[in-house]
Amino acid sequence: MTIMLKYPIARRRSxxxxxIVRVLFFIIVFSSPLFAADADRDLLNRANAVFGPLPASMPxxxxxxxxxxxxxxxxxxxxxRISSDGVVSCVKxxxxxxxxxxxxxxxxxxxxxxxxxxSPTIFNAAAQISAHWIGNRASVEDQAKQALIGPPSxxxxxxxxxxxVLKSIPGYVVLFKAAFxxxxxxxxxxxxxxxxxxxxxxLMTPSSFDAFVxxxxxxxxxxxxxxxxxxxxxxCTACHAGAYLGGQMYxxxxxxxxxxxxxxxxxxxxxxxxxxxxxxxxYVFKVPILRNVAGTPPYFHDGSVDKLEDAVMIMAKLxxxxxxxxxxxxxxxAFLGSLTGTIPESALSVPLLPPAE
Amino acid sequence: MTIMLKYPIARRRSxxxxxIVRVLFFIIVFSSPLFAADADRDLLNRANAVFGPLPASMPxxxxxxxxxxxxxxxxxxxxxRISSDGVVSCVKxxxxxxxxxxxxxxxxxxxxxxxxxxSPTIFNAAAQISAHWIGNRASVEDQAKQALIGPPSxxxxxxxxxxxVLKSIPGYVVLFKAAFxxxxxxxxxxxxxxxxxxxxxxLMTPSSFDAFVxxxxxxxxxxxxxxxxxxxxxxCTACHAGAYLGGQMYxxxxxxxxxxxxxxxxxxxxxxxxxxxxxxxxYVFKVPILRNVAGTPPYFHDGSVDKLEDAVMIMAKLxxxxxxxxxxxxxxxAFLGSLTGTIPESALSVPLLPPAE
Numbered sequence: 001m002t003i004m005l006k007y008p009i010a011r012r013r014s015x016x017x018x019x020i021v022r023v024l025f026f027i028i029v030f031s032s033p034l035f036a037a038d039a040d041r042d043l044l045n046r047a048n049a050v051f052g053p054l055p056a057s058m059p060x061x062x063x064x065x066x067x068x069x070x071x072x073x074x075x076x077x078x079x080x081r082i083s084s085d086g087v088v089s090c091v092k093x094x095x096x097x098x099x100x101x102x103x104x105x106x107x108x109x110x111x112x113x114x115x116x117x118x119s120p121t122i123f124n125a126a127a128q129i130s131a132h133w134i135g136n137r138a139s140v141e142d143q144a145k146q147a148l149i150g151p152p153s154x155x156x157x158x159x160x161x162x163x164x165v166l167k168s169i170p171g172y173v174v175l176f177k178a179a180f181x182x183x184x185x186x187x188x189x190x191x192x193x194x195x196x197x198x199x200x201x202x203l204m205t206p207s208s209f210d211a212f213v214x215x216x217x218x219x220x221x222x223x224x225x226x227x228x229x230x231x232x233x234x235x236c237t238a239c240h241a242g243a244y245l246g247g248q249m250y251x252x253x254x255x256x257x258x259x260x261x262x263x264x265x266x267x268x269x270x271x272x273x274x275x276x277x278x279x280x281x282x283y284v285f286k287v288p289i290l291r292n293v294a295g296t297p298p299y300f301h302d303g304s305v306d307k308l309e310d311a312v313m314i315m316a317k318l319x320x321x322x323x324x325x326x327x328x329x330x331x332x333x334a335f336l337g338s339l340t341g342t343i344p345e346s347a348l349s350v351p352l353l354p355p356a357e
Numbered sequence: 358m359t360i361m362l363k364y365p366i367a368r369r370r371s372x373x374x375x376x377i378v379r380v381l382f383f384i385i386v387f388s389s390p391l392f393a394a395d396a397d398r399d400l401l402n403r404a405n406a407v408f409g410p411l412p413a414s415m416p417x418x419x420x421x422x423x424x425x426x427x428x429x430x431x432x433x434x435x436x437x438r439i440s441s442d443g444v445v446s447c448v449k450x451x452x453x454x455x456x457x458x459x460x461x462x463x464x465x466x467x468x469x470x471x472x473x474x475x476s477p478t479i480f481n482a483a484a485q486i487s488a489h490w491i492g493n494r495a496s497v498e499d500q501a502k503q504a505l506i507g508p509p510s511x512x513x514x515x516x517x518x519x520x521x522v523l524k525s526i527p528g529y530v531v532l533f534k535a536a537f538x539x540x541x542x543x544x545x546x547x548x549x550x551x552x553x554x555x556x557x558x559x560l561m562t563p564s565s566f567d568a569f570v571x572x573x574x575x576x577x578x579x580x581x582x583x584x585x586x587x588x589x590x591x592x593c594t595a596c597h598a599g600a601y602l603g604g605q606m607y608x609x610x611x612x613x614x615x616x617x618x619x620x621x622x623x624x625x626x627x628x629x630x631x632x633x634x635x636x637x638x639x640y641v642f643k644v645p646i647l648r649n650v651a652g653t654p655p656y657f658h659d660g661s662v663d664k665l666e667d668a669v670m671i672m673a674k675l676x677x678x679x680x681x682x683x684x685x686x687x688x689x690x691a692f693l694g695s696l697t698g699t700i701p702e703s704a705l706s707v708p709l710l711p712p713a714e
Contacts (some may be wrong), residue, residue, distance in 0.1 A: 007437040080455050085469070086461050087449070097435050104443050112442070112469035295712050348707040350454045352700065355652050 171354020528711020
């Protein structure tokens with residue numbers, strides 16, 4: 001008995017000891033700065049693979065960026081005289097001091113006409129597959145051009161009427177000539193679009209997230225790192241990947257259940273179906289970029305949700321059937337805050353507009 | 358006969374000679390640089406006595422200018438979240454790249470409601486006897502405050518509703534505290550008004566005319582000098598005097614004949630009568646300042662006239678019963694062009710607005 005008893009006790013002791021040793025080992029190893037650094041490195045490597053840092057600009061082979069075009073585009077971005085009520089400029093729906101988004105549910109154009117959808121930021125926006133929510137604008141240039149005669153935006157009667165206004169302002173004639181030196185008749189709406197596009201293609205807002213992705217682990221705080229990990233682990237990166245965290249695909253809003261169940265959207269917007277008339281495109285929208293998302297409420301194509309946390313929670317539920325905890329939601333929101341970037345100087349100076357004659 | 362004839366001939370010859378000599382003398386003297394300099398000096402002295410150069414700022418004993426107030430005021434000047442449709446900020450009617458005037462006949466406020474009168478520039482504007490065209494705003498501070506609940510401007514329901522919005526934005530709470538350190542509860546509409554007023558009181562636009570008045574004769578070209586002389590000789594300075602060329606008195610618009618005869622104004626605006634109900638104030642308006650006037654069409658309280666030359670011609674006729682020639686009108690317009698000044702850097706940078714929580 002004694003022997004019988006002794007043996008198991010010794011075995012039990014040895015098992016307990018070894019468990020304690022193991023626990024201690026894990027406590028020591030996993031709480032050490034070395035392990036933290038390893039964890040950071042792992043997160044950093046994953047983030048680098050999934051996102052990568054923001055490039056310096058968003059070039060386009062169709063519209064090379066030149067200083068003359070950017071200068072002119074910057075002025076045209078602020079120009080209200082090419083709108084039907086003399087009040088609408090690009091800045092109206094994209095106020096630069098508010099991260100180039102107007103904070104409204106839906107943008108208000110000429111004569112305060114409501115636009116069909118929420119106006120997205122134009123920062124970091126030119127490298128997306130298309131402009132607008134439903135892919136009915138091929139590029140930022142196309143958007144800038146079509147907006148001029150868009151009934152709820154600038155509302156000018158014709159492209160010619162825009163060109164007529166610009167040609168009547170001698171300062172602009174000189175600036176178009178300088179920006180498009182090879183054109184016989186450079187004051188055209190296509191060149192308006194090219195100039196504004198060139199300006200927009202320079203508007204990058206690098207943030208602490210880019211510093212992190214480039215290797216500076218301390219650029220994100222612990223909550224932001226947790227949020228980033230949760231963001232990736234939850235599957236948000238299925239759509240929100242790349243340096244812009246989105247903008248590269250169309251996706252059905254409400255994969256799991258109708259989006260309006262949670263957003264309380266009124267009326268229901270059929271999304272890209274309006275463009276393609278393809279049943280499969282019902283409720284499909286372009287995946288928006290998430291750069292500066294914390295600074296550009298309200299959220300979604302119709303601005304139906306005011307708070308970032310609510311938008312995060314709704315997205316996880318609608319797209320991934322995931323019920324995030326309050327903590328996870330707050331962590332992801334904190335991570336998204338790290339995408340709030342530095343607005344370039346060039347976007348924060350008001351250009352003097354040439355006077356009418 | 359011979360003698361009889363000779364004497365008069367000799368006398369005639371001597372008279373002719375002396376006339377030639379006199380003419381030559383005048384030609385030589387008056388065309389000499391010395392005389393030109395004298396003429397310039399005379400014009401310069403007159404201009405200095407009548408106008409004087411622009412001061413460095415427009416201080417008010419009621420609202421001392423401090424850097425903290427100016428910083429906050431600059432931000433509030435761009436803030437649309439304190440308007441009933443989320444679109445109106447001071448900048449809407451005073452776009453800084455267009456000399457802080459919107460170029461419309463009558464300003465468009467919240468929900469595109471038309472304001473009763475043309476929006477004046479806010480550059481160099483704070484030292485006038487009052488704000489607005491009919492003297493229904495005591496100062497720029499009073500204007501900024503009343504605009505917040507003005508039905509056609511910001512259109513907020515109450516002052517409290519403005520304060521509520523600002524208090525909900527943590528960044529503003531900090532900024533108000535810094536700007537009004539002695540206030541227990543600094544986020545008030547009166548402090549909004551003081552901050553915006555302090556910002557506006559710094560917005561001076563010195564121009565080539567100021568260089569001239571300070572003694573640099575070459576700062577105006579010959580046409581501008583002729584225009585300045587004609588401006589003074591015609592009597593325009595009866596009202597448009599001082600460093601701001603106006604803004605110091607009320608005056609009947611149409612002293613000689615009803616203003617709408619020439620401006621074709623529709624409807625007729627009774628001006629200051631609306632404020633005082635005094636018959637003598639019918640068609641009386643504040644004399645506007647003329648700083649940057651060439652850059653701020655259209656003209657008059659209702660923006661009824663598009664061209665500066667037309668406005669000059671109409672004013673001479675309506676107020677002074679003077680029919681200016683085309684040349685005189687062009688000269689005065691050229692002189693008025695010398696009042697187009699340099700917009701201060703501080704007015705041309707877009708402030709980042711604090712995010713909502």
